[in-house]
Structure formats: structure tokens, C-alpha cells
Amino acid sequence: MSELTKIIHHIKKGEISKSETIKVYENSYIVKNNTHIIMIKFENTKYMLAVGNDDLFIELSGEIIKNDAKLCGLTHENRLVLNRYFEFTRPKAFGQNETTIGLGDRLGIATPGHIKAVKGTNIRPIFAQQSIRELELTNRKIEDVIDSAAYGVFQEGYIDGYGADGDHLKEEKDIEHELELGISMLTLDCSDYITNDINLDNQSEINIVYENFNQSIRNYYEEKYIGKIFKIHNQDLVFDLTELKKIVVVYHKAIEYMIHIYKTYIEHLDREIDFEISIDETMTITSPFDHFFVSKELYDQGVKVTSLAPRFCGEFQKGIDYIGDLEQFESELEVHAEIADYFKYKLSIHSGSDKFIVFPLISDKTNQRFHLKTAGTNWLEAVRLIAIHDPKLYKKIHQYSLEYFKETQKYYHITPNIEDIKPIDQIAENEYKEYLEDDNARQLLHVSYGLLLTSKENNGHYIFKDHIYSILEKYEDKYEELLKNHIGYHLQLLNFNSK
Numbered sequence: 001m002s003e004l005t006k007i008i009h010h011i012k013k014g015e016i017s018k019s020e021t022i023k024v025y026e027n028s029y030i031v032k033n034n035t036h037i038i039m040i041k042f043e044n045t046k047y048m049l050a051v052g053n054d055d056l057f058i059e060l061s062g063e064i065i066k067n068d069a070k071l072c073g074l075t076h077e078n079r080l081v082l083n084r085y086f087e088f089t090r091p092k093a094f095g096q097n098e099t100t101i102g103l104g105d106r107l108g109i110a111t112p113g114h115i116k117a118v119k120g121t122n123i124r125p126i127f128a129q130q131s132i133r134e135l136e137l138t139n140r141k142i143e144d145v146i147d148s149a150a151y152g153v154f155q156e157g158y159i160d161g162y163g164a165d166g167d168h169l170k171e172e173k174d175i176e177h178e179l180e181l182g183i184s185m186l187t188l189d190c191s192d193y194i195t196n197d198i199n200l201d202n203q204s205e206i207n208i209v210y211e212n213f214n215q216s217i218r219n220y221y222e223e224k225y226i227g228k229i230f231k232i233h234n235q236d237l238v239f240d241l242t243e244l245k246k247i248v249v250v251y252h253k254a255i256e257y258m259i260h261i262y263k264t265y266i267e268h269l270d271r272e273i274d275f276e277i278s279i280d281e282t283m284t285i286t287s288p289f290d291h292f293f294v295s296k297e298l299y300d301q302g303v304k305v306t307s308l309a310p311r312f313c314g315e316f317q318k319g320i321d322y323i324g325d326l327e328q329f330e331s332e333l334e335v336h337a338e339i340a341d342y343f344k345y346k347l348s349i350h351s352g353s354d355k356f357i358v359f360p361l362i363s364d365k366t367n368q369r370f371h372l373k374t375a376g377t378n379w380l381e382a383v384r385l386i387a388i389h390d391p392k393l394y395k396k397i398h399q400y401s402l403e404y405f406k407e408t409q410k411y412y413h414i415t416p417n418i419e420d421i422k423p424i425d426q427i428a429e430n431e432y433k434e435y436l437e438d439d440n441a442r443q444l445l446h447v448s449y450g451l452l453l454t455s456k457e458n459n460g461h462y463i464f465k466d467h468i469y470s471i472l473e474k475y476e477d478k479y480e481e482l483l484k485n486h487i488g489y490h491l492q493l494l495n496f497n498s499k
Helices: 003-012 055-059 076-085 111-118 132-138 142-156 172-180 203-211 215-225 241-266 288-300 326-342 356-365 377-389 391-403 405-409 429-437 439-446 449-454 465-474 476-493
Strands: 023-032 035-042 045-051 063-066 069-073 100-103 124-131 163-169 185-189 230-232 235-237 274-278 307-309 346-349 370-374
Touching: 003 035, 003 045, 003 063, 023 142, 035 055, 035 142, 045 055, 045 142, 055 076, 076 142, 100 111, 100 163, 100 476, 111 124, 111 142, 111 377, 111 476, 124 132, 124 142, 132 163, 132 449, 142 163, 163 172, 163 274, 172 185, 172 241, 185 241, 203 241, 215 241, 230 288, 230 326, 235 288, 241 274, 241 288, 288 307, 288 326, 307 370, 326 346, 326 356, 356 370, 356 476, 370 476, 377 391, 377 429, 377 439, 377 465, 377 476, 391 405, 391 429, 391 439, 391 449, 391 465, 405 449, 429 439, 449 465, 465 476
Parallel strands: 100 124, 100 370, 124 163, 163 185, 185 274, 274 307, 307 346, 346 370
Antiparallel strands: 023 035, 035 045, 045 069, 063 069, 230 235
16 A cells, blocks of 8 residues: 555544655644545645545545545645635734734745744734735745645644735735735835925925915814824823924825725725734834824724834844834833824834844833734745755855845845855855854845845756755755744744743
């Protein structure tokens, strides 16, 4: 009896069979009506093995092994079948009160490791999270991102729910498309509508722009805010005309766009969705007055915001810890958290990967009511695994990243000192993993992911992608362990420990 036949034989009896040649993902085993499904890795490819005879079995497409057994590929179409029959495989919204963490997965294979990190905690995961920029850099589609997350959830038998975030969406066509595909969270990036092209230290310039607004708009804002006291917990916000003019100039058009998107695409949806406002992609720090003003306008227009991301003081650069004055950050974070609490939504922290020094403050000041976005850190853990288990590949990745750094740097605001990265020819292979502890090297490697995953030889073959995935497939369990430990450290500092 072949190994596959033996597994089928046991599944028919409701048993899980071990195999030396086929990896069986025991947590995935599930029975629905007369169909048994389990995920396996057969000849280095993952499949769902389905055994049965009912509608679920018929709807899953795959290669017939026997009359009542077939190998089903992890395709988009089969994911939609799972969604219809198993609610836990569908993305869900978590609302304003559940603490959430975005765990963007640029490789499409990190979800099992992420599950191992969050399982047993009270934080809810957004496993599918990709911006348009990330999709373009990796040549992926949002369908691929949700598919990967759903199959990871199925593989691990994770039934506690996960979200799918259309991250930093700007264009209406993208918003409409991703909503149709079932995202459960929309992060609206309003940066194109936030005024960044005037000198906010020049009051004369602000006055000129402000006076160009319709008189009715100016009257509306001045009557609403000037001379009023807005009490936020233990402090009062009092707008003067100078401050108000600047805020209106910067945010008026953005607020109009936020309201338009909500009224057009979200308000009448037949399902719940988490609506996040991003005002962090700007040139200036978000003041408490800015934050309150934007929130007040949205609240008064009936826009239900699930979370809002201001731009904090200091720097939240990719792949490294927070840079800035901790006392100032703590003081301003407290006010932002109070404003979020006043309007009953979560405070959102973007570029939150590896910001270890501020995690305890975030947990404390928000009373563990926040959304934290992480993304590229799971890519860096993949690079760490490569450095450990295939140092020759790592060396090529490292050198290629250095060669093309000027090209890849333009996609992100980072400030590494490339000259301070020790030349790799001076490092022993067993020390390559130490580059993942160096901030400059981390940022170098962080921004290179798109180039490394898409660059091809003249013959059309990928230079790195296939080799990268083969190493990660070979050391699948070790990659999951790295992710569990790394994301687990995030959660530990955020005071979300496993029960």
C-alpha cells in the first residue's frame, strides 16, 4: 500500500496516519458532513486531501486518486469553496474594542508561524495585509494574499478568526475591487488629499490658502470651534483662529474624501468592516488639535471609524526600533489615546514592526486597545533563516541588495548608514545571521524584498525567488519557530502573553 493510499485508508476511518515521505498537517484535519479533509505536503507541494462523496467533495477541484478521494490544489477557487463551508476561513471584522495586530506576509507562507505566535493570546490577527505598493513590488494580487492567509488558517486549524486588510488604499477603483473580494478591513490612506505643499510655519501663506475656501466653509469651522472648550479626559482643547486655519488648510479636503469613501462604499455594506483612517503618511506630526478635529468632523458626519493612525513624533522607520524622544512620545501618545478613547475607536500604530522600546508604553497608555501594523519583519526572519541554513545564498542576497540599494531605498523612508555595514567578505559564514541584528543591514535587506522576489535572468528564470522559497520550504518548521519567537516578543512587550 502506498503512503498516500494508507493516509486515505485511515482518514476514511476518522484516523490520522503518520508517513515518512508525506508531511501530514494534523491540525488541519476536519470533517464536514460526509467529507474528510486534511492538508498534506506531497512531493514538496501542499494539497488538501479530500475523501468523501457529498457536495463539498464535488465542489473541491483536484486530481482523482480514487472514486472518493482527490488531491486538491491550494487554488483561489478551492479557497472560495472552503469559505462557503467553513466560516473560520473567511476574513472577519473585529470592531472598535478588540485589540488587533496586522501581520502582513509578503511571501505568502508566514501565517502558520504567525498563528503559533498569537494563539492563546487575546490579540486578534489581521493575517492578510498588503498595500498596493507591496503588491506591485512582489507581483502579487490581493486574492493571492487572502488565499495564503486562509490556507494557513486551515492548515493550523485556527478557528479564532482573522482579518484581511486592504492596506493604505488610496484610489476608489482599488477600494471597490478589494471590498468585492472580501477584505474585512479597509485602511484609507488620505495622504493625496492632505496638504503638504505649503510652509506651515508661514502664517501669511496659510492665510492666503485659507481665504480661498468658500465663505460658508470658513464660517462653519469658525462657528464650530472658536470660543468652544472641548474637554478630553483631564485636559481641555481650545482652538484659536491661527491654529484652526492651519488645520483646515491641511485636512479639509482629506476629510471630504474620508466622508465620501465611507458614504459611497462602506455605510451600506451588508457586512461588518473595520474602517481605519490613516493620516500618518504626512510631512508633519499630528498634533492633538489635528487629531481631534479630524475625528470630530467624521463623528459628526456619522462616519464609524474603527481605528485611526496619526503621525507620531520621532521616527517609525522600517525594520528597526523607534528613533526619538521617549518622554515626548509618551506624553503625546497619552493624549492621542485619550482622543481615540473619547471617540470610541482604537489608536493605530503604523510601521510597528520591531518598535520594542515603545511597546510597553503603547500597551499602557491605550489600555491595550490599539491596532498595530507590522509587515516586513517576517521577511527579515526569512532572511535570517537563509543566513543560518544557506549562507551562500544569503551572501548573494546581501551583495545584490547593496548593489541596488539606491533603487530600492526610494520606496521607503529609511536612513541607514550603508558604509557602516561590515563588508561580508570579512565575515565568516556562520556569522552572517548577525547582520539581522544590525540596524543598517536590517534596513538594507528590508527594502530589497521586491527586487529579490521579482528579478530575473535574461532567460526569464528568477535570480533568487525559487531558491528562497525552496529553502523556506525545506526548513518550514524552523521558519515558523523564528516567527513564533519574533512576533511573540512583540506580544510579550505589549503584555499579550499566551494563556
